[in-house]
Amino acid sequence: MPAINGSAFLERIRQLQAEIWIDGQKIKGNICDHYAFKGVLKSKAALFDLQLTKDFMTYKSPLTGDRVGTSYLQPRTKEDLEKRRLTTQEWAKTSGGMMGRSPDYMNAGVMALGSAWECFENKEHFGQNIKKLYEHARENDITFAHTFVNPQVNRSIGYFDDDEAEPISARIVETNSSGLIIKGARLLATQGGITDELLVLPIGGNFIEESFIYAFSIPSNTPNLKFICREPFSCSNSVFDHPLGSRFEEMDTIVVFDNVLVPWDRVFLYNDYNIVNKMYEESKFYPFLLHQAVARQVIKTEFLLGVAQLIVNTIDISGYQHVKEKVSEIIIGFETMKALLLVSEIEAKEDKRGIMLPGLNPLYTAISTFPKLYPRIVEILHLLGASGLISIPTEKDFNSDIKGDLHHYLQAASGDAQMRTKLFRLAWDISTSSFGGRQTLYERFFFGDPVRLNTSLYNSYSRENAIKLAKSLLDTE
Ligand SMILES: Cc1cc2nc3c(=O)[nH]c(=O)nc-3n(C[C@H](O)[C@H](O)[C@H](O)COP(=O)(O)OP(=O)(O)OC[C@H]3O[C@@H](n4cnc5c(N)ncnc54)[C@H](O)[C@@H]3O)c2cc1C
Structure with missing residues (x-):
């Protein structure tokens, strides 16, 4: 079929x-x-x-x-x-x-x-x-x-x-x-x-x-x-x-x-x-799950970058230096995740069954980065959106007798009240609603406890070259 x-x-x-x-x-x-x-x-x-x-x-x-x-x-x-x-x-x-x-x-x-x-x-x-x-x-x-x-x-x-x-x-x-x-x-x-x-x-x-x-x-x-x-x-x-x-x-x-x-x-x-x-090591279960998970997280980071920039444009806060710094933090996160994903493909190797395995170290690095990066991006949405994340009337409000008030008082530097509310409701559903809270918990834990993930990276990562390099610079005579 x-x-x-x-x-x-x-x-x-x-x-x-x-x-x-x-x-x-x-x-x-x-x-x-x-x-x-x-x-x-x-x-x-x-x-x-x-x-x-x-x-x-x-x-x-x-x-x-x-x-x-x-x-x-x-x-x-x-x-x-x-x-x-x-x-x-x-x-x-x-x-x-x-x-x-x-x-x-x-x-x-x-x-x-x-x-x-x-x-x-x-x-x-x-x-x-x-x-x-x-x-x-x-x-x-x-x-x-x-x-x-x-x-x-x-x-x-x-x-x-x-x-x-x-x-x-x-x-x-x-x-x-x-x-x-x-x-x-x-x-x-x-x-x-x-x-x-x-x-x-x-x-x-x-x-x-x-x-x-x-x-x-x-x-x-x-x-x-x-x-x-x-x-x-x-x-x-x-x-x-x-x-x-x-x-x-x-x-x-x-x-x-x-x-x-x-x-x-x-x-x-x-x-x-x-x-x-x-079984997990033999089947290469984790490299393939991680390749999917990180590919999705790259898109999620880009989506949140877009939402953050739309907030900046809508209420025109782009003139402030700290705003640029915060959006840049998301850009850096996005480019880092994207690079790690692509490196996993560049470092891919064929296994004994002829299956092409993505490189595990960049993927482990990405999955260990995201549980810290994602909550920080959510925090940045809070810091940029401020009370806008909570001044968000409903669809019914916009169809009621108070719609005139809403259209007047909720207009934005760029865009009308309805468009602005839609955007801020989206940012709220990412960052503040019960749905958004669960998303943050999900990105912290869905692939396992981040503490133990870091321990796995420590235990499995080869540091021989790094040690060799460090030792070579100890012999300075
Ligand atoms: C939204 C969401 C969706 C999920 N979906 C799925 C799913 O579809 N399928 C699935 O199988 N799982 C799913 N999970 C579960 C996920 O795999 C677990 O949350 C994760 O493995 C951590 O296990 P735990 O929640 O039991 O936390 P615990 O292991 O109970 O950890 C609680 C705290 O104790 C600490 N701790 C506990 N034991 C140790 C230890 N040995 N060493 C050091 N610290 C320790 C942890 O660091 C943590 O701070 C989901 C989780 C969430 C939040």
């Missing part, structure tokens, strides 16, 4: 009827019409439509010859990597990078795992299972949510969740001829329940216990699988009032496995310490 269009995607999600709980209610009826999901589902559907209009966003399937999504492409050349980047950025432009979980994010991960299928192969054919999952996903444009993280009960060094009868962290409580039975919870599946499948992956920390060593993907409507939503941040469906939230609110969910049966043909890791310790 070729790459799908937006309505095929929506129809699939409508039919899923995954068990999703929101504000004390189980969702019934068509999820595509639900107030908390209709905006993001419409925006995702538009991504599939867009994919069909640009040649570089699809390629010929090696299996069927059909055109399939480039986010599933196994890159063999630097040009393929560039094509993957352009695809991500084309999609990211539609939301200013606000949709962290456009389908290409986890598609990159599934492509990486599927390309390294031999790493998982055993007498139960787990390697074949992940290979088939990748091929099935590619051929049908399947979308994934994913979960890595155990519930945040107790993060102290010695803590271990050892309650086998009533586990908190999802674990295997039984195996039988049909598959694994999983009980417990996982965090924090963004878009949980509104993607075709849920990919469940292991994370470090609990590997002393075999019941935590598993990886699989299951349909989101698997019996006894529950997604518990936080409060929605879309707030309303008015694009004027909530320009970002109304369209790109992705929702985050706690995932509960209430004795979920995972069929054996869906499992690609079970109780193998050797594989769990090497």
Whole structure:
């Protein structure tokens, strides 16, 4: 089957009827019409439509010859990597990078795992299972949510969740001829329940216990699988009032496995310490996820630069030196992220499977830079926008008897009151609304704890040349 269009995607999600709980209610009826999901589902559907209009966003399937999504492409050349980047950025432009979980994010991960299928192969054919999952996903444009993280009960060094009868962290409580039975919870599946499948992956920390060593993907409507939503941040469906939230609110969910049966043909890791310790390194999972994430972050930074400059122009504050300095700070951030992304492609190398891997060090540098850069850009929007970020009447106000007041008192140096309000509502939805607050938290944490990311960089980065250079200058005689 070729790459799908937006309505095929929506129809699939409508039919899923995954068990999703929101504000004390189980969702019934068509999820595509639900107030908390209709905006993001419409925006995702538009991504599939867009994919069909640009040649570089699809390629010929090696299996069927059909055109399939480039986010599933196994890159063999630097040009393929560039094509993957352009695809991500084309999609990211539609939301200013606000949709962290456009389908290409986890598609990159599934492509990486599927390309390294031999790493998982055993007498139960787990390697074949992940290979088939990748091929099935590619051929049908399947979308994934994913979960890595155990519930945040107790993060102290010695803590271990050892309650086998009533586990908190999802674990295997039984195996039988049909598959694994999983009980417990996982965090924090963004878009949980509104993607075709849920990919469940292991994370470090609990590997002393075999019941935590598993990886699989299951349909989101698997019996006894529950997604518990936080409060929605879309707030309303008015694009004027909530320009970002109304369209790109992705929702985050706690995932509960209430004795979920995972069929054996869906499992690609079970109780193998050797594989769990090497699967991410072997599959090059992180370089590909990072290449997608940084490509999106570059677009997001450019979008915020544009919003900052529009604020400067609209209320004419460009004459102040500190304003120029602040906008320049965003420019420097944008150019730095862009350069790191491009260096990762320049430094790309073919691996033993003939897959072209982007350079990891520039990508790790970028993902460690962004959790500090993004909150600073948000702060700059606050500092430039000031009370403008809060003097933002609604669409209904502009259609009411007070519209005359609004048009008079909210006019700007360049532009009328309505245009100015639209711009400041956009800046507010980036920086100040609940949607905006979640975006900042997302960029701090979605790729893991920034503290531990920096430690990984410290541990993995080769400093031999640097030390050699330093030593050469010690010998000054
Ligand atoms: C908006 C959002 C969306 C997300 N979406 C997803 C998703 O779709 N799928 C998914 O799997 N995950 C998702 N995550 C979760 C994300 O992966 C985690 O937030 C991240 O890995 C950090 O884990 P934690 O939140 O459990 O923080 P914790 O590990 O509980 O950290 C809390 C604090 O304790 C410190 N700390 C804890 N343990 C240690 C340690 N060993 N060493 C040093 N310091 C430590 C941390 O530095 C931090 O300051 C999302 C998170 C957010 C905020």
